[in-house]
Amino acid sequence: MTNITDYLKEERSAAWREELRKAKKNKERTDLTRVKMPEAPARERARSYVEVNSGLTPEQAINEASRCIDCANPTCISGCPVGINIPKFIKNIERGEFLDAARTLKETNALPAVCGRVCPQEKQCEASCFYQVKMNREPVAIGYLERFAADFEQSGGEISIPEVAAANGTKVAVVGSGPAGLAFAGDMAKFGYDVHILEALHEIGGVLKYGIPEFRLPNGVVDVEIESLRKMGVQFETNFIVGKTATIQELREEGFKGFFVGSGAGLPRFMNIPGENLVGILSSNEYLTRVNLMGASTQGMDTPVMRGKNVVVIGGGNTAMDSVRTALRLGADKATIIYRRSLEEMPARVEEVKHAQEEGVEFLTLNNPVEYIGDDKGRVKQIRVQKMELGEPDQSGRRSPVPVEGSEYIIDADTVVVSVGVSPNPLIPQSLPDLKVSRWGTLVVDEETFQTSIPDVFAGGDIVRGGATVILAMGDGRKAAASMHQYLQGQ
Amino acid sequence: MNKVVSKQHFSENVVSLEIEAPRIAKARKAGHFVMVRTDEKGERIPLTISSADTAKGTITLVIQKVGVTSRKLTALEPGEFIHDMVGPLGQATHVENFGTVLACGGGVGVAPLLPIVEALKKAGNRVVSVIAARSKDLIILEDQIRAYSDEVVIMTDDGSYGQKGLVTEGMEQIIQREKIDQSVIIGPGIMMKFASMTTKKHNIPTIVSLNTIMVDGTGMCGACRVSVGGKTRFVCVDGPEFDAHEVDFDEMLMRLNGYKNEEKEADDAYNCQVDKK
Ligand SMILES: Cc1cc2nc3c(=O)[nH]c(=O)nc-3n(C[C@H](O)[C@H](O)[C@H](O)COP(=O)(O)OP(=O)(O)OC[C@H]3O[C@@H](n4cnc5c(N)ncnc54)[C@H](O)[C@@H]3O)c2cc1C
Ligand SMILES: Cc1cc2nc3c(=O)[nH]c(=O)nc-3n(C[C@H](O)[C@H](O)[C@H](O)COP(=O)(O)OP(=O)(O)OC[C@H]3O[C@@H](n4cnc5c(N)ncnc54)[C@H](O)[C@@H]3O)c2cc1C
Ligand code: SF4
Ligand code: SF4
Ligand code: FES
Numbered sequence: 045m046t047n048i049t050d051y052l053k054e055e056r057s058a059a060w061r062e063e064l065r066k067a068k069k070n071k072e073r074t075d076l077t078r079v080k081m082p083e084a085p086a087r088e089r090a091r092s093y094v095e096v097n098s099g100l101t102p103e104q105a106i107n108e109a110s111r112c113i114d115c116a117n118p119t120c121i122s123g124c125p126v127g128i129n130i131p132k133f134i135k136n137i138e139r140g141e142f143l144d145a146a147r148t149l150k151e152t153n154a155l156p157a158v159c160g161r162v163c164p165q166e167k168q169c170e171a172s173c174f175y176q177v178k179m180n181r182e183p184v185a186i187g188y189l190e191r192f193a194a195d196f197e198q199s200g201g202e203i204s205i206p207e208v209a210a211a212n213g214t215k216v217a218v219v220g221s222g223p224a225g226l227a228f229a230g231d232m233a234k235f236g237y238d239v240h241i242l243e244a245l246h247e248i249g250g251v252l253k254y255g256i257p258e259f260r261l262p263n264g265v266v267d268v269e270i271e272s273l274r275k276m277g278v279q280f281e282t283n284f285i286v287g288k289t290a291t292i293q294e295l296r297e298e299g300f301k302g303f304f305v306g307s308g309a310g311l312p313r314f315m316n317i318p319g320e321n322l323v324g325i326l327s328s329n330e331y332l333t334r335v336n337l338m339g340a341s342t343q344g345m346d347t348p349v350m351r352g353k354n355v356v357v358i359g360g361g362n363t364a365m366d367s368v369r370t371a372l373r374l375g376a377d378k379a380t381i382i383y384r385r386s387l388e389e390m391p392a393r394v395e396e397v398k399h400a401q402e403e404g405v406e407f408l409t410l411n412n413p414v415e416y417i418g419d420d421k422g423r424v425k426q427i428r429v430q431k432m433e434l435g436e437p438d439q440s441g442r443r444s445p446v447p448v449e450g451s452e453y454i455i456d457a458d459t460v461v462v463s464v465g466v467s468p469n470p471l472i473p474q475s476l477p478d479l480k481v482s483r484w485g486t487l488v489v490d491e492e493t494f495q496t497s498i499p500d501v502f503a504g505g506d507i508v509r510g511g512a513t514v515i516l517a518m519g520d521g522r523k524a525a526a527s528m529h530q531y532l533q534g535q
Numbered sequence: 536m537n538k539v540v541s542k543q544h545f546s547e548n549v550v551s552l553e554i555e556a557p558r559i560a561k562a563r564k565a566g567h568f569v570m571v572r573t574d575e576k577g578e579r580i581p582l583t584i585s586s587a588d589t590a591k592g593t594i595t596l597v598i599q600k601v602g603v604t605s606r607k608l609t610a611l612e613p614g615e616f617i618h619d620m621v622g623p624l625g626q627a628t629h630v631e632n633f634g635t636v637l638a639c640g641g642g643v644g645v646a647p648l649l650p651i652v653e654a655l656k657k658a659g660n661r662v663v664s665v666i667a668a669r670s671k672d673l674i675i676l677e678d679q680i681r682a683y684s685d686e687v688v689i690m691t692d693d694g695s696y697g698q699k700g701l702v703t704e705g706m707e708q709i710i711q712r713e714k715i716d717q718s719v720i721i722g723p724g725i726m727m728k729f730a731s732m733t734t735k736k737h738n739i740p741t742i743v744s745l746n747t748i749m750v751d752g753t754g755m756c757g758a759c760r761v762s763v764g765g766k767t768r769f770v771c772v773d774g775p776e777f778d779a780h781e782v783d784f785d786e787m788l789m790r791l792n793g794y795k796n797e798e799k800e801a802d803d804a805y806n807c808q809v810d811k812k
Contacts, residue, residue: 246572288622289622321767327757
């Protein structure tokens with residue numbers, strides 16, 4: 045680790061950084077208040093797909109960047125799973141060198157425009173910021189600034205395409221085009237490999253495309269990143285299911301020397317309670333896929349989606365927030381979250397909960413559905429709900445919900461979206477019987493190298509972690525690329 | 536993009552398309568299906584691979600016009616392209632020598648039945664097939680089914696061809712006459728429900744191939760879920776074939792109608808578009 049500390053020190057002692065630190069007293073910096081993200085008005089945005097956060101202006105960004113005191117011991121960095129040199133990119137913003145800021149981000153983060161928007165900053169980088177930790181004040185808006193720098197680069201049309209080593213003629217395959225696969229592909233292309241991404245769906249991007257809605261992460265933002273991978277020579281093949289369209293063994297015979305599995309945790313879970321298969325009850329994956337991947341809400345698209353008037357979403361994660369806010373945009377009069385713990389335990393990003401509240405979503409926390417009741421056509425019309433209270437903390441440290449006896453009551457609903465978690469995609473393990481799998485169905489990998497029990501197969505992202513985050517998936521992809529590179533060099 | 540190389544009309548509403556898809560042709564087995572998206576605005580629909588030619592690298596789909604997507608597909612001509620096609624999907628049919636197999640196909644269900652009948656015959660079974668439809672012009676693939684069956688019984692609702700009567704009547708005749716070891720039934724939901732009741736009555740092990748609504752076809756959405764033996768299963772990854780006597784057909788039929796209104800709207804819109812042209 046010493047070399048990283050040294051590197052940070054050296055960067056920090058750059059003349060321009062010293063000068064910038066002297067330009068303002070720390071007191072002046074800490075007196076500033078945290079920037080507010082400009083947002084589309086709640087009433088308007090709840091009925092349209094415009095991005096909710098509209099992004100900082102250059103003045104706002106520079107001002108916010110000057111709050112950062114460029115700590116000698118930047119604790120924020122340890123909060124970022126990929127260890128972005130946060131003060132360096134922020135200070136570049138402060139001095140107006142936005143493209144340098146973007147370049148700094150790209151040293152470690154392949155998708156800064158995405159992470160700036162969707163990372164749970166309040167649990168990661170910002171939770172470890174000096175302001176938060178030492179002064180109990182609002183942290184520097186690292187996420188907003190990251191997005192600002194990345195967007196600035198994207199909008200200028202001056203995307204820096206990383207340098208690519210001379211082609212080494214070795215073919216590697218990537219299974220799945222989510223953030224794990226994309227990050228892996230980017231690094232392998234830089235090392236000079238002939239990289240082929242094989243994707244089951246007809247779109248590239250994984251959850252970034254079919255899951256996270258346009259109002260939170262516009263597809264265009266993801267497409268720019270995909271385009272830069274293309275320019276680096278990465279090849280994409282859609283409609284290709286590894287294990288079905290061709291097996292790993294067949295691909296080996298076609299000359300592929302290494303495989304990275306980033307196939308995600310795309311299988312929806314249901315609660316297995318009575319009435320769950322009634323018409324009008326669907327998984328959040330189905331709901332969001334119909335809207336985001338198949339464009340069901342757009343005129344002229346063939347795929348239909350249920351436009352309920354009274355929509356209830358079960359769950360408290362990002363997926364549940366995305367679903368309930370999508371319901372509003374599809375014209376629901378009433379959109380409700382039912383979650384079995386309290387608001388504090390919700391795993392969703394804090395900002396998404398806040399936005400949902402502003403948009404008029406109702407929250408029935410400490411409640412849990414126990415049965416669905418249908419009409420004579422088999423369509424859901426009511427939910428039997430049970431009240432919950434919080435008991436002792438469980439393994440995850442969250443207090444576990446306990447049903448309150450005799451507290452059941454009935455509410456109306458014409459559409460229910462079940463958003464209670466996902467399971468790993470079983471396609472790859474099914475087609476590779478030798479692959480070591482945990483009892484949760486995730487792939488077992490070496491913690492450092494991300495190599496699976498089959499030497500030429502590496503894996504990362506949700507297929508290894510279960511449902512996790514974009515930044516963790518990306519970090520895995522990058523580490524796996526480094527170790528596959530070593531492995532293949534040694535061959 | 537997959538190119539249509541040839542086309543054949545079986546009836547006004549049923550068309551067979553031979554499509555370039557070399558990898559799928561090589562990997563597919565009886566019982567597999569593909570997901571197809573006709574164009575950038577299209578939806579993804581499941582279609583059984585009726586046959587494949589590995590030398591030519593093509594697969595054949597038999598498609599019945601029921602709504603927007605199936606109509607767009609049946610309107611394609613040789614030389615035109617299907618935007619997206621992915622597969623082969625689902626579990627392959629379990630094929631062994633059972634002895635005598637009663638294979639029943641209703642309407643366009645005869646298309647997915649064909650590769651199964653072929654595989655069963657090649658595994659040494661005696662195959663008796665019952666193919667049924669509303670009327671003569673809806674009977675499809677008769678010659679192909681004959682090629683792999685020891686006997687074929689044809690039933691039409693209106694008596695315009697073969698015998699007059701429902702598929703279940705044709706089945707009863709054969710069951711009364713000889714010992715059946717296994718049955719396979721594929722057709723509209725309602726037909727499978729009643730045909731399965733018939734084999735259940737006679738204690739004949741039976742598989743059905745379910746045709747639920749699907750979105751991705753890879754286990755990602757749960758749109759295709761059905762109750763089998765009291766458990767929720769996903770047709771696209773756990774099926775499409777299941778033990779007929781365990782399937783909750785009433786629930787499946789109910790779920791098939793889930794998007795009726797939306798489908799009707801899309802169909803009307805498509806009609807308007809076609810009318811304008
Ligand atoms: C609605 C929703 C909202 C979310 N919001 C956030 C958020 O705000 N912040 C955050 O950090 N995280 C969020 N997450 C979680 C985050 O999106 C995931 O952790 C992340 O996408 C995982 O990346 P991945 O690359 O491992 O897999 P995925 O993004 O799931 O991509 C896997 C890809 O592999 C493909 N695939 C699967 N099997 C095969 C096969 N056999 N052959 C070929 N291709 C295959 C799939 O089609 C898919 O495209 C959210 C998730 C959802 C569903
Ligand atoms: C595994 C599987 C294999 C299939 N194989 C074939 C095949 O080989 N040939 C073929 O013609 N069809 C097959 N089907 C059915 C086919 O997928 C549907 O006919 C198609 O999705 C209808 O799409 P559409 O847009 O044309 O009609 P829509 O507008 O979606 O529907 C029009 C009407 O058809 C009904 N319908 C919708 N989906 C289905 C369905 N899955 N089954 C029965 N009725 C439905 C609707 O209720 C509605 O009344 C298969 C289905 C499955 C699940
Ligand atoms: S990648 Fe995520 S955790 Fe890291 S600095 Fe950016 S927003 Fe924070
Ligand atoms: S901890 Fe906060 S103030 Fe310190 S360098 Fe990081 S972002 Fe700046
Ligand atoms: S079609 Fe989506 S899970 Fe089966």
